[in-house]
Amino acid sequence: MAAVALLVLVTGCGGGHGDAKGTASTPPAKSAARPLPLQTEARQAAWKRRPIQIRPKSLLPGSQADLARVRLDDDLKDMDPYFLTVEFANTDGLAMDRPDLAANLSVVGTNGVSGKGVMILNVPLATAPTLPEHCREGDPATIPAGGTAEVCVLVMLAKGQEPATVAYSAEGSDTVLWKVGDGKGGGGGGVLPPGTPADAVVDDAKGHLVPVKATPQSVRAGDPADLSRFKAGDGEQNLVPYYVTVEYLNTGQYDVHPGMRSHVWLQSAGGKQVRPLVLLDLGGPGVAQCPETVPDTMVKPNATVRQCSIHMLPKGDEPATISYKGDGTDAKWITWRAS
CATH class of the missing domain: 2.60.40.1240 (Immunoglobulin-like)
Structure with missing residues (x-):
């Protein structure tokens, strides 16, 4: 994928709300937040009815300061960012070409509503927000048979909503869930x-x-x-x-x-x-x-x-x-x- 084409690809995290677009200039300071407790067991699922294995690696809370150089849509300015990193393993005998994996990932709040996925377009890596390297590239171009790839998605949750679950849902696959903490948050969020x-x-x-x-x-x-x-x-x-x-x-x-x-x-x-x-x-x-x-x-x-x-x-x-x-x-x- 060309360095200036796309920073983060995520169309599924919006839960039907649509994606948000933005542009970036100079990098903000790197977040010092710690990853949230998250189930990380590898689980079986499917991509286009072909077997894959999925293992969440981390869910990192961010802040609006992390996106200080990103021009966000108005409806996102009062929301909190989270960075989800997931490892996909191709357990099929054929390569996965242009897999739309990020589109099938969701971070769901304590109210049962998916966060809004953010798509940042036309951003050179030299001026991208401070994210892990794999977060700057979106979905991999291919995953060979027996190979693995990490996918990072950026998702925004409403103020007061804590992440409760991470979910993978795709056509031809059962929904797969992982709890964040106890899966209930702190009992707030209305x-x-x-x-x-x-x-x-x-x-x-x-x-x-x-x-x-x-x-x-x-x-x-x-x-x-x-x-x-x-x-x-x-x-x-x-x-x-x-x-x-x-x-x-x-x-x-x-x-x-x-x-x-x-x-x-x-x-x-x-x-x-x-x-x-x-x-x-x-x-x-x-x-x-x-x-x-x-x-x-x-x-x-x-x-x-x-x-x-x-x-x-x-x-x-x-x-x-x-x-x-x-x-x-x-x-x-x-x-x-x-x-």
């Missing part, structure tokens, strides 16, 4: 402990915003066979259902319809943000393992209702957090740890 009641509001469809108290009850792994009578869409055959049950207490003065489960999202340790699955079940028995609404009636003041939603995650991934957003223009996301 994430509530599991099972904590939280206040929200629900529109009763008659012009009233009715206060409710939402309390997660459980997050359970299901079996794809549970959904066998429903037709799976493309790619869903390789997904695993998870059942999220939340209880709602009507603390207001008006009846509300039990439709709150459509507002529940599941965030995964691999950085996936998953809406509830919509199943067309015209008069059928539904999914016995995940009853939609109990009881199936209007929720009167001081009454409770439990609702279960289904969320599909790739094999190897696991729930990290649950989120709920009520109705109304002032509604904000409420997020709980899944376990």
Whole structure:
């Protein structure tokens, strides 16, 4: 790769948010931060359905001072940088040409949201930020059969969010996860402990915003066979259902319809943000393992209702957090740890 073409290539760390671009001038001072505790076991995965072995080597926290000479997009200026280094081993019998490995790596925060990957373009090495040599080159041009290569990615996490997991996810491969520390961070970042009641509001469809108290009850792994009578869409055959049950207490003065489960999202340790699955079940028995609404009636003041939603995650991934957003223009996301 030409020295002036690209500094860091990472398209997958954004978790669907897109990459950020920047330019650099003179090098900043080198960061003195220590690497974070990180699982570094080598694990099996796949690249284009061919076997590879992956081993994280380090996750180094940076600071905005490290990027003082980089012109960042406005939405990145209040975020914290992290430098992830991973070793890939080609265990296949053929060379890997132009492998897009960095695109499949993620650093996921304690809220279950992937950080934003940074792409710095057209930067001569002589004026690049102070990074390890392999961080200046992006993906390798090739990895021979039996060979290894290090890939470094630069990712930005929102203020207050600590890294919880490092993830590799690619087409034809199960998701592979490594914990950062205990995988839960320090308990901050606006994430509530599991099972904590939280206040929200629900529109009763008659012009009233009715206060409710939402309390997660459980997050359970299901079996794809549970959904066998429903037709799976493309790619869903390789997904695993998870059942999220939340209880709602009507603390207001008006009846509300039990439709709150459509507002529940599941965030995964691999950085996936998953809406509830919509199943067309015209008069059928539904999914016995995940009853939609109990009881199936209007929720009167001081009454409770439990609702279960289904969320599909790739094999190897696991729930990290649950989120709920009520109705109304002032509604904000409420997020709980899944376990």
